[in-house]
Amino acid sequence: MPGVSDFWLREIGAMGEMGPDHGQGGTYVVLAPGVDAPDDLPDDFRTLVSTGVNIMFGFRTLDPDPARAEALVAAVRIYPYEPFAPDARLTGILERGAAAGELMAQANTFAKRFEQGSYWPDRAWEQAIVLDNSAQRGDGYDELLERASWFYEAVSFSEAMKSQTPGVGQAYLGSYTDAAGEWLDGGADYTLHVPADVPAKLFWSATVYDAATRCLIDNPQQRGDRGSRDTDLVTNDDGSVDLLFGPTAPASGESNWVQTIPGKHWFSYFRLYGPLESYFDRSWKLGDISRVASD
Incomplete structure (x- = not known):
């Protein structure tokens, strides 16, 4: 793609x-x-x-x-073109600016205040991509905050990534908090119920990202996602799937589990490749990421 x-x-x-x-x-x-x-x-x-x-x-x-x-x-190589050696004054300016900008970007990304809101009124899941079109233009304005929100947590944008046509392209949902509205904590255990008949023509996946780096979580498990392409995924009798997130493997095994890291916050994307009509009309509804009560 x-x-x-x-x-x-x-x-x-x-x-x-x-x-x-x-x-x-x-x-x-x-x-x-x-x-x-x-x-x-x-x-x-x-x-x-x-x-x-x-x-x-x-x-x-x-x-x-x-x-x-x-x-x-x-085959990819990335290297500096020439050294950059700012003096002490410029270094201080750049460091203070970077720190302030980082805080602004975090707030704009993880606590979005755009009109679209949650994808389902009673769920924490949002459309991760808040840009409306490839030109990044709204009605009479540039989507500067929308651009900053998406490109802080990801890179590149194509209208195919926010498809409006059933059966082609992709759909990205993002969850930055649990069902209770609390930030996702790498030291806690969570579950995500994925109802049967996920409206994805090709496949679906749930992915965990480190909130600090916005990269795939770098866990000892060396696995950041679970989805319909996993041959060992355990499915319930009714066709639904329960995914598990937490720092230690559950007693039920690792097939449906993604390991998180204590001391690190995380967020999740739920992707649908070839989203179908029940996604667009919102008749199919994904569960929230819910914290498991500790003993």
Whole structure:
């Protein structure tokens, strides 16, 4: 599921399932502003016009083969272009600004105050992506706070990630508190009830992220998610699933468990790939992450 964004992570064009190739693959040429396509461009090449000279290309493969995934990661290199050596005064300014900005970003992300609210009125789950469109423009304004909220906790945005078309694209729900409205605590135990018939054409997953880094939780278990693609996932007789989160493995086993870390707060995304009609009309309702009472 690839796509191209500009420097502000505004989508230039989607590729793959939600793009013009509809998942069949193809060759794309990205053109700088004001640059025409070459006269000799093959007919089967598709063009995208960038809004600037800096672009970002990202993709997510749904192929579960770890060898292919590792090969892609190994091909990426990130390194500094030249040293940055600010003096003491500038260092102080940058450090104070970064600390204040971090607090502002945390509040704007984890305690969202946008109009959309909870996805279901009696649930803590929200639409994690608060941007309305790839241009990041509202009615008469730039979605600056919405942009800051999403890009503090994630990277890149495509309209396919907030699909409005049943059966294609993705849907992202985020939960930052438990059913009682308390921050999710890495030292406590929680459950999440996933009702049967999850409205996802392809698959669904529940993922745990470290609130401090917004990265997948780096736990001793070395596992950050559970979902419908897990062959060992235990399903209830009625087709529902109960997921478990906590610092120690439950007596029932590790199949439905994601390990959390004491002293670290966390949040969760529930993703639906190919969301179906009962997600959009909200007739299917996900349970809240609920804290287990301690003995």
